[in-house]
Amino acid sequence: MSSAFEVRGGKSLSGEIIPQGAKNEALQIISAVLLTPEKVTINNIPDILDVNLLIELLGDIGVKVNRVSRAVCEFQADAIDFDYMHTPEFKKKSGRLRGSVMFAGPLLARFGKAYIPKPGGDKIGRRRLDTHIIGFQKLGAEFVYEADDNYFRLEAPAGGMKGTYMLLDEPSVTGTANIVMAAVMAEGTTTIYNAACEPYLQQLCKMMVRMGAKIEGIGSNLLTIQGVEKLGGCEHTMLPDMIEIGSFIGLAAMTQSEITIKNAGIQHLGIIPEKFQQLGIKMEFRGDDIYIPAQDSYEIQTFIDGSILTISDHPWPGFTPDLLSIVLVVATQAKGSVLIHQKMFESRLFFVDKLIDMGAQIILCDPHRAAVIGLNRQHKLKGITMTSPDIRAGVSLLIAALSAEGKSTIHNIDQIDRGYQYIDERLRALGADIKRL
Incomplete structure (x- = not known):
């Protein structure tokens, strides 16, 4: 009941x-902890169901989570459990939560592979994942739909992903965030035009810059990213919602x-x-x-x-x-x-x-x-x-x-x-x- x-x-x-801290920023920022094996501290986390489920899901896949208080959490993603991502529990849990799709970009960037369940979330009409997937494909990732298991598998090519120019078909906030996270460690330059430029996306980009990423054009709809080899830890405080x-x-x-x-x-x-x-x-x-x-x-x-x-x-x-x-x-x-x-x-x-x-x-x-x-x-x-x-x-x-x-x-x-x-x-x-x- x-x-x-x-x-x-x-x-x-x-x-x-x-x-409270911004819900839509939280889902991106908390996923970005997967980009580094070092410790990331996040402040002003909203204590709400969607965000708590996402933090729980990170713990399930092997991220060390220390909830210092309801508003502050430390993450360290130094031992990711990919086997768990094939289990029915993971598919069921992540399928309930739209935000789990944001794990794909960082996992693809750092490990060259990622799995996305078919998403759940709000009943406010169709919300396509095409923008995310096409962006990953342009960086060179291969995309397979596993019909039996109802999830998407993404794999980077043997030599890793390569930077490229792309024009997004819609300025999707989560799509832009996912692609930027995938591109920060791709070789060479990635240019994203018609990128979303919401404050939450600016926050994500500024956080990744503090982690060592090279991103220009933050706040505009044209982002230029120079790939780096690795990212480090940082501290981040979320905007009010x-x-x-x-x-x-x-x-x-x-x-x-x-x-x-x-x-x-x-x-x-x-x-x-x-x-x-x-x-x-x-x-x-x-x-x-x-x-x-x-x-x-x-x-x-x-x-x-x-x-x-x-x-x-x-x-x-x-x-x-x-x-x-x-x-x-x-x-x-x-x-x-x-x-x-x-x-x-x-x-x-x-x-x-x-x-x-x-x-x-x-x-x-x-x-x-x-x-x-x-x-x-x-x-x-x-x-x-x-x-x-x-x-x-x-x-x-x-x-x-x-x-x-x-x-x-x-x-x-x-x-x-x-x-x-x-x-x-x-x-x-x-x-x-x-x-x-």
Whole structure:
């Protein structure tokens, strides 16, 4: 039996909240410990299911793991057990966790071989692995699908992988990360164009540079990598999670709360604060904290010519798709209308039926677009019983429930726990009425 949250909404919250370490950065950074036999220390690790499973999986394949605290962990990958990767346990465990695909790049770079299970993860539409595989093939790796065992096998050629020029068919964040990790020890120069340039990828590249890699163009979509023979240990601290920060900004507005988000890593947030400001949400930057005053009402801006605002996702430095669900929920209580256009995943908007049941005015135009007509708090949302389909929708529904009148029950909250650490405790500290059943 999966647990549920019981939420009594309609209360305004107040106080300070500290964002966790970035989930999407953690999955890449923690995989990169496989690049060296030396010790790697990682700080600000989010204590969430996906990350803990990945750390456990590293231990299973022979990495020495010392969890100094929930937020700090030391890794040493000096004795990798490839035999274990053929066992049904490994295939079952790694197949449940999408992040395990990130082991392929570093293992291929260091040992010339890797195994990838068919991936699991969020139900937000097809997420192809083609970008990863084609990148590995361009570096010279051979790729075989073992149909009987349902996994992919990768092998470097006899003389090792060779640097090359490649143009990615999409700026996939995990794809770019995996290819960069595979290329740092390939012979010669690798050039990756249309590379993802998210802050998390910049963090990974900076970490590998500290380990001895030679990478130029960090932060741009053109990366140039000079292969080196080996990498050494290092220490790395993860950025605060920008998706959590966006979620908290939205939460403050929806619940008319005065909230300070501490240590928000503002310089790494890109366009995120601006998008929430377009919804009419006021905020002040105080040092590295974001202060959101309690607001009775917030009005969605229009474009300069008066036409209705459209908010859509785009690869970095555009607006992250992970926050569109949050923006959509926040818009339901704003004054004015907005069109939410979710380009990158085709089933991310399939939670709006629950918001409509709560009383929101939303027209789902197609799987990618939803028009939201803000209620300007004329009609409060009503609490209902609902189920969370994926991590980001789960938190959007939680925010809706906290602002709604009456009691809401949210089932399948394992999805929320996969991405947000102790979310119920942290919200209770702000005064939220939330219980875990």
